[in-house]
Amino acid sequence: MELVTIPSHWAFLILGVFGIFWVGFGWWLGKKNESLDDFMLAGRNVGFAFASATAMATWITxxxxxxxxxxxxxxxxxxxxxxSMAALGLILFAPLAKRIKLLMPQGYTCGDFIRLRYGKVAWFVFLIVSLFYALGWLVSLGMAGGILLSALSGIDYHIGMSAILIICVLYTLLGGLRAVIATDFIQTIIILFGVLLIGYICVRDVGLENxxxxxxxxxxxxxxxxxxxxxxxxxxxxxxxxxEIFHSNVWWSRAFAFKQNLGQRAFLLSGLLWLPIPIVTxxxxxxxxxxxxxxxxxxxxxxxxxxxxxxxIGAIFVFVVVFSALASSLDSLLAATSDLLTKDIYKGLFRKDATKKQLLKTSKYMIVGLGGFTWLLCLPKVATLGALLNFTGAFVASTIWPIVFGLYYRRLGGITAALAMAIASAIGLVGYFKIGFYVAALLSxxxxxxxxxxxxxxxxxxxxxxxxxxxxxxNND
Amino acid sequence: MSFSYVEKLLLLMILTLVSPFVDAEGLKLSPESQLVKEGYYSLRWNKKISNDKWLLQVADTPEFNRLVKTYPLNLAGEIALSGYSDGVFFARIVDSGGASQSNPVTITVHHRELSMAFKLFALGAGLFIFLIVLIFFPQLARVYKAGEKQPE
Incomplete structure (x- = not known):
């Protein structure tokens, strides 16, 4: 029983066609980008259909x-x-998105919020948590690309992993968040169709009773x-x-990018549509x-x-669906993490007087640098996807309460928020190693x-x- | 037949030198972990073997006279199995005639305590309800000072 079903040259052809299409599309969309807001936040003007699709597609990964x-x-x-209960992250983020847009209509990143709300100590701790998670997710996506190609076509893991990273870096670089959201929309349609078809064929051919x-x-x-x-x-x-959702700039950047009063409805709908997908897969x-x-x-x-x-033929179809799912998350993560690095690390720590033009240029360097760094970390395939991703659970779960209290309640201070994130992450990790990955987030x-x-x-x-x-x-002036 | 001291020494040296090659020829099966608490485990073997001639047998007796399941092998040299209930299981690789071709390995499945799982479940449910209250019904969460208004 072996899986290899697509000849290697077919796999390379699909990669080439998809690569050219996505990169060309990104380039075309990127022509409309003139300002930092256009590149980082798609002009803060994303409508309901695109907003719901991008939230859902990004969460399908x-x-x-x-x-x-x-x-x-x-x-x-x-x-x-x-x-499937991970959909609750999107659903519960719906009211938070509304609140975020209300409190920070001109915001760029979640790091901005933590710095202004809690001060520098909490901001440092939050950045460590957030960047660690972003890298963990990026590496898991890069690895998934390699595993997928290797499993479906026998192409070497390193080649598959490199190909998906290069394609996503290129179109994100050329089109910014506008390209990310537009490609997400198309990828959502492919993913939904593919997942439903596979589920249907499984029931038809194998049978529930069997x-x-x-x-x-x-x-x-x-x-x-x-x-x-x-x-x-x-x-x-x-x-x-x-x-994952409450703390990550992937979702905050969307809350900033969506039109006024759209965030809540868009996140709610995307959560409800996402919920049955893991049940099917x-x-x-x-x-x-x-x-x-x-x-x-x-x-x-x-x-x-x-x-x-x-x-x-189905193997080719599976390849396209999973490739779309990976790309829809990888591009979002590249864009959102480069925003965080640009606004919080570059401007926040090194160039406080940086102009928007300089930030735009830096953001593009960050996308390339981040892609390269992810590639390096993906080279040794160190863990299974589940294990790698769940390792970050201890970190991200520690941020839930500081984010919620920070958005809705005046009384939580910066030092407490910093301690909560640092100590909870450490104890979550102890749970991860002493009991198992399935308790790390809960303990944290x-x-x-x-x-x-x-x-x-x-x-x-x-x-x-x-x-x-x-x-x-x-800060934005 | 007796050997002199020098002959014994020479024999020992030859055996020491060839022993790695002898080991390398044997098919070795090894579990990722011998004690499993989640019902799933992986087994690895050290050689590329033909997947249509060799099988993996899992039994619940060391004599392999009561098979739990026979699995097809793959060329990756590893297999992930899941859904096992509590018990002691024995695994080995056999050829198509059923002759053992690898060492047998033992895997003990002992699931975690259900009482601990329920405690963590209850804890999770409590935290989740509190989160819902905090976001949707802040006036019930009692984290305000008396008389403080919900921020606009």
């Missing part, structure tokens, strides 16, 4: 197409349901609702997803036993089953809340909301 089947293969029903019989006979724990590690995983994954993994497919590593189960179900979230509430009880801060917009205008 290697997580959904590779890791959701992996976790279903490992944790069964709970893995599938737990993964799947159930095979799983109950060979892997009974996958159907066990009292599967201990899977029960632990459920809320861990929910808080991991919420932490995860469900496909349960047919592994009926199809007698057992992967070399758990993160390859999704593409292996899809390729088997769809045959040789708990510790962060305890510290935040203690800080609120002990210190009586009274933050002035007007400072956010006033300082923001001063």
């Amino acid at each position: 290697s997580n959904t197409t590779l890791v959701a089947p992996q976790l279903t293969y490992q944790f069964g029903i709970w893995g599938m349901v737990g993964y 799947i159930h019989t095979a799983v109950s006979r060979e892997s009974p724990e996958l159907l066990n609702l009292l599967f201990p590690a899977a029960i632990m995983f459920l809320f861990n994954n929910i808080f991991f997803g919420i932490g 995860g469900f496909v993994a349960l047919s592994a036993m009926a199809l007698n497919i057992y992967p070399p590593s758990a993160d390859m189960i999704g593409p292996m089953i899809a390729a088997r179900l769809l045959g040789d 979230c708990l510790v962060s809340l305890v510290i935040c509430l203690s800080g609120i009880a002990l210190r009586n801060e009274n933050f002035d909301w007007q400072l956010l917009s006033a300082e923001e205008v001063k």
